[in-house]
Amino acid sequence: MARQTSDCPFCAIAGGADAHRVWEDEQVVAFLDTRPLFPGHTLVVPREHVPTLTELPADRLGGFLAAVQRLAGAMEHGFGAAGSLVAVNNRVSQSVPHLHAHVVPRNPKDGLRGFFWPRTRYRDEEHAAETARTLRRALGGSS
Template sequence: MAEKPCVFCQIVSGEAVAYEVWRDDDLVAFLDTKPVFHGHVLMVPTVHIRTYDQLPVRLAEHWLTTSQRLQLAVQDARRADGSLILMNNVVSQSVPHLHLHVIPRVRKDGLRFWLGPRHPYASDAQAKDTADRIKELLDRQ
C-alpha cells in the first residue's frame, strides 16, 4: 500500500499552499490549518525527516535558535503570556514529518493540557532500575 504524499514536503516544495512565517534553506514555519489558538505555528525541516532522533546534528543548532525566535515572535504577535512548545514522535504525529508546534497561550485560555494517566513507580528500586537502564543505553551510544 503506497504512503500518502507528505503534506509538509508539499508545502516545502510549493505544491501546497500555507501561510508561511519563516523560510530558509533548512526550515519552514507556517500557520497550522487547525490551530489550537490563532498564531499556532508549525516548524518543519525542508528535508523529509520523520522523527526527532533523525534530525541531523548539522541542523540541530539552527532548529533550536529558529524555534526560540519563532516562540518569541508568536507570543509577541498574539500578545500572549507564554506558549506551549511540543513535538510528537510517531504516536500522535498526524503528519509523519518532524514538526514543532508553537502555540500561543494566555492565562485562563481554557486549554486543558493533560498528561495522564500518571503511572508512579511501585518502589524506589523500580525507579532506580529504570534510570539505570536508560543510563546504560546512553553510555552505549
C-alpha cells in the first residue's frame, strides 16, 4: 500500500473514506470537490501522500497526468462542456497539503473570471451523487 499520512483528508479518501468517487486505479483517486466551482469539479490525487507536484516521483507522473487528461475529456463529453480548466497549486492556495489537480468543466460566459472564483455547493446530496455518476459513465465506469 502507498505511504499515507493519518491526518491528511485526501489520504483518508485514498484509503477508502467516503467521497463521491468518479475514478480510481492503483495510483490515483478522483472525487468531487465538496465546494465546486461548477458541478463536476473534480480533484485527482495520488494514492501516495505527496505534498506537491514537484515531489511526485517521475515514474508516477504519467499515471497521474493520464488520469487528469481522462477526466478533462470526460467533463467535456459527459456534461457537454466547451472545455475544461486544469489547475494544480503547489503550497500557495493549496488548502490540503497533498498533491491534487482540479479538473473543472468550462463554458463560455460561465462567470469564472481571473483567479477570483465563486465557490458554490451542490444543491443537495443527490445532486452531488448524480454529478459523480455522470462522470463515472463518461469515464466508462459503472454508475
